[in-house]
Amino acid sequence: MAEHMTVEEVKKHVKVYVMVFAALAVLTVVTVAVSYLDFTIGPALIVALIIALIKGGLVAGYFMHLISEKKVIAWVLIVTVVFLVCMFILFISALSDQEMSMLYDVVGRYVA
Amino acid sequence: MDLQIPYEVIPRRDTGVNNAKLGIWLFLASEVMLFGGLFAAYIFLRMGAEAWPGMMIPDTTTMAERADQVLSVPLATLNTMILIASSVTMVMSWASLKLNDFKKYKLYMGLTILLAFGFLIVKAFEYGSKFGHDLFPSTNMFLAVYFVLTGLHAIHVTGGIIVNAYFWGPGTKMWTQGNDHDKAHFTNRIEVAGLYWHFVDLVWIFLFPTIYLL
Numbered sequence: 001m002a003e004h005m006t007v008e009e010v011k012k013h014v015k016v017y018v019m020v021f022a023a024l025a026v027l028t029v030v031t032v033a034v035s036y037l038d039f040t041i042g043p044a045l046i047v048a049l050i051i052a053l054i055k056g057g058l059v060a061g062y063f064m065h066l067i068s069e070k071k072v073i074a075w076v077l078i079v080t081v082v083f084l085v086c087m088f089i090l091f092i093s094a095l096s097d098q099e100m101s102m103l104y105d106v107v108g109r110y111v112a
Numbered sequence: 113m114d115l116q117i118p119y120e121v122i123p124r125r126d127t128g129v130n131n132a133k134l135g136i137w138l139f140l141a142s143e144v145m146l147f148g149g150l151f152a153a154y155i156f157l158r159m160g161a162e163a164w165p166g167m168m169i170p171d172t173t174t175m176a177e178r179a180d181q182v183l184s185v186p187l188a189t190l191n192t193m194i195l196i197a198s199s200v201t202m203v204m205s206w207a208s209l210k211l212n213d214f215k216k217y218k219l220y221m222g223l224t225i226l227l228a229f230g231f232l233i234v235k236a237f238e239y240g241s242k243f244g245h246d247l248f249p250s251t252n253m254f255l256a257v258y259f260v261l262t263g264l265h266a267i268h269v270t271g272g273i274i275v276n277a278y279f280w281g282p283g284t285k286m287w288t289q290g291n292d293h294d295k296a297h298f299t300n301r302i303e304v305a306g307l308y309w310h311f312v313d314l315v316w317i318f319l320f321p322t323i324y325l326l
Contacts, residue, residue, distance in 0.1 A: 005210060007210070007211060010207050010210040010211055011211070013207060014204065014207050017200055017203050017204065017207070018200070020200075021196060021197070021199075021200040024196045025193060025196060028189065028192050028193060028196065028320075031320070031321050031325065032185060032189050032325070035180065035185075035321070035325035035326075041326065044325075044326055045322075045326055048321035048322065048325060048326060049321075049322075051321070052317050052318050052320075052321055052322075055317045056314050056317050056318065059199060059310055059313055059314050059317065060310070060314065063199050063200075063202075063203045063306075063310045063313075064306075064307055064310045064311075069129075070123075070127070070128040070129050071128065072127045072128055072129060072134065073129065073133070073134070073137050076134075076137050076138060076141050077137075077141065079141075080141040080144050080145065081144075083145060084144060084145065084148045087145070087148060087149060087152055088148070088152050088155070090152075091152040091153070091155065091156045092155070092156070092159075094156065095156055095159055095160060098160070
């Protein structure tokens with residue numbers, strides 16, 4: 001809980017903030033460097049998302065103090081992620097629906 | 113009946129956190145769904161597209177095979193660094209208040225606002241370059257996704273500037289003219305404003321590789 005930090009704890013945190021900044025800057029350079037490697041879209045997406053997740057984790061964990069936050073905040077985020085994943089599944093299902101209906105059309109024409 | 117919700121910075125016994133903090137996290141959860149919906153639409157459109165970005169490289173007759181042939185990666189990388197730096201200055205402004213150093217708070221919050229303006233100026237150059245090549249949101253699906261996602265993010269940056277500028281200027285009366293109780297409230301406000309600002313940084317961390325580099 002960030003609001004109950006003592007002066008000594010805040011001073012320690014300031015050093016951590018600077019280290020996190022350095023890590024984020026290095027990871028940004030790595031993100032750009034990796035994009036110039038000749039990956040196909042699949043591996044490129046996975047590598048880019050892994051680096052983005054690490055960077056996002058650093059920002060949320062240290063700058064937003066999520067690492068030491070109360071359970072209620074974690075629950076808010078867990079519920080949010082569940083809803084987010086459901087929404088992504090809905091969108092991707094809609095795409096596969098579209099492909100299936102195209103397949104049915106082709107099969108229907110062939111059978112007819 | 114005059115019902116008032118008390119503004120306290122002490123954690124509630126039932127939630128374990130103060131109301132402002134729970135409130136901002138709930139707001140950020142709704143923001144995750146807002147940007148998440150647009151990201152989902154982006155994935156949907158991209159998976160369904162025959163070619164992506166599906167347009168010529170500006171000033172050539174060659175078809176672009178990657179987004180970075182159309183968008184400016186150096187400018188976007190610069191903007192990533194600017195936002196990361198502004199997240200650090202934001203958290204340092206909060207830490208300065210915790211250390212009771214108001215001058216440093218003003219310095220770090222001022223830097224946060226300047227960096228945010230820097231981000232918008234770079235973004236304006238980027239947009240200007242696109243408009244100069246007659247590339248608009250209506251041109252094609254790729255540019256529609258690019259302008260909507262980065263435009264919505266830029267609106268969030270603008271919102272952050274307004275809030276942070278208030279806490280750098282007139283809002284500081286709460287600290288300079290207030291007692292210890294008011295100072296604790298002001299520090300709480302900066303923490304909450306900081307949570308919003310870090311979220312804006314967080315969104316960009318995902319926008320940058322997915323829109324510009326893939």
